Amino acid sequence: MNAILKTGLALLLLAAASTQADAGRFTSLPGNPGLHSASAIVLDSKGDLIYGKDVDTVRPIASITKLMTAMVVLDAGLDLDEQITIEEADKDRLRLTGSRLRVGASLSRRDLLLLALMSSENRAAAALGRSYPGGTGNFVAQMNAKAAALDMQRSRFADPAGLDAGNVSTASDLAKMLHAAQGYPLITASTTTVEREVRPFSRSGTLMFINTNRLLKNESWQIELSKTGYINEAGRCLVMQANIDGEAVSIVLLNSFGKLTPFGDSNRLRKWMLANS
Numbered sequence: 001m002n003a004i005l006k007t008g009l010a011l012l013l014l015a016a017a018s019t020q021a022d023a024g025r026f027t028s029l030p031g032n033p034g035l036h037s038a039s040a041i042v043l044d045s046k047g048d049l050i051y052g053k054d055v056d057t058v059r060p061i062a063s064i065t066k067l068m069t070a071m072v073v074l075d076a077g078l079d080l081d082e083q084i085t086i087e088e089a090d091k092d093r094l095r096l097t098g099s100r101l102r103v104g105a106s107l108s109r110r111d112l113l114l115l116a117l118m119s120s121e122n123r124a125a126a127a128l129g130r131s132y133p134g135g136t137g138n139f140v141a142q143m144n145a146k147a148a149a150l151d152m153q154r155s156r157f158a159d160p161a162g163l164d165a166g167n168v169s170t171a172s173d174l175a176k177m178l179h180a181a182q183g184y185p186l187i188t189a190s191t192t193t194v195e196r197e198v199r200p201f202s203r204s205g206t207l208m209f210i211n212t213n214r215l216l217k218n219e220s221w222q223i224e225l226s227k228t229g230y231i232n233e234a235g236r237c238l239v240m241q242a243n244i245d246g247e248a249v250s251i252v253l254l255n256s257f258g259k260l261t262p263f264g265d266s267n268r269l270r271k272w273m274l275a276n277s
Helices: 003-022 062-075 109-118 122-130 135-149 171-181 185-191 261-276
Strands: 039-044 049-053 083-085 106-108 195-198 207-210 222-231 235-244 247-256
Touching (some): 039 261, 049 171, 062 109, 062 122, 062 135, 062 171, 062 185, 062 235, 083 122, 109 122, 109 207, 185 222
Antiparallel strands (some): 039 049, 039 247, 083 106, 195 207, 222 235, 235 247
8 A cells, every 4th residue: 555545544544533532422322212202302512413303393382482581581681689570461361370479479580580490480471571671572572583693593482481382493493592591590590499489478478489390309310401391282391401421411302292201201311321322
């Protein structure tokens, strides 16, 4: 073999070795995790695909919307200690969901953000949008502007709480939103808070709210950010940023049938990754 061929072969082998070294630990895993969610995407910390299923189908996203709501509030630099009072306009007239935040309840913008993210409190999210400069209409416009800035090309937002089925996105778009949300410490802290007491009424006691993601109580999981969602049109949804055996992983699960299916899918996914890595 002449010198030129030897040099070329050496360069090709070096390039192949470099590519293999750069590949994430969980990429190119054999088999299939058998997820029941209609759409799913799992990415490593470099953004490389670990698993994908119907990643570009546009679907309603329910309360996953609240991550966008939180980012828009925080981007505006509004006073987080300002007290906001729940009003009649914050009631859910679309699906008639209830809330322990009765009209007249008053909490700081920071606490409303916490409750919207942690326990998916719809009136808290509605109040955040209503109290935004320009009101709810301008708030929704800013949500869509933020989506465009994040290159979420197949996403549209219609209300701050996610009750409207017009809040739609794809698994791949939501991975972008999840990545962006990681840059907000208040969002990561709020979405991983297991429970919190607040006092929205001066003449009564505290109210306890709990996180909607039951995996936060599972010692097998190290979750750094999460949000659940559900309306009939969206099915059960779950997005998470988690650490699996030392590796940062982004997980998006959409349109699962059954209350516990997203959590079951998450465990199936984790088991598959660890068994094949």
